[in-house]
Amino acid sequence: MNRTNSRNSNHKKHTPERSCTVCRVKSDKNTLIRIVKSPDGKPVIDVAKKLQGRGVYICPDTDCIAKARKSGILAKALGTEIKQDFWDELSKVSANTAVNKDLKLKSILGLAKKSGTLIIGTDNIERDKRSLLVMTASDCSDNVRNFAQSKEYISLNLNTEELSKVIGSRGGVQIVALPLTPSSSGFSKSAKLLMSLYSVKGDTLFE
């Protein structure tokens, strides 16, 4: 454990940044849409950001998508033709990524807490033997982040104060988790939705 801490003490692990092919603005990789050219030459939206091949990134933004379409820059970057149905799909994914992510996250966490499904704190998460999706506050401590990194985890766009508020706690909540195993409460589905919104793992709603 000490070894891990010393290795990470000087550089916190951040999500890599990527540039939007259209506006060139750099953003957290997880907030951009990745598009790859599939082996059969078609453009594919890589929700999990794990597909092999030449990939380009674009903002989940109507302006960037419209510009990409007009200029042909996306087709050029991918080296493939882009058809109408792809633009439709891209707009759909974009709307989902940009607008609803925050709301969905907050409602899922709030409901999970109310139903008693949400697991709060490293001790409870460690004790839980199910397969879990772990979520950390953006300003969590290095220890909490190191703990989370050993698991399937999402770094939320909520700080400790906001996360605590969302789940109706008085404060200090740095880490929560949802079970990924199917259960009667149905929260494994919510967890999978969050994973797709945050581009974690291959299970997505867009497949």
Ligand SMILES: [Zn+2]
């Ligand atoms: Zn852009």
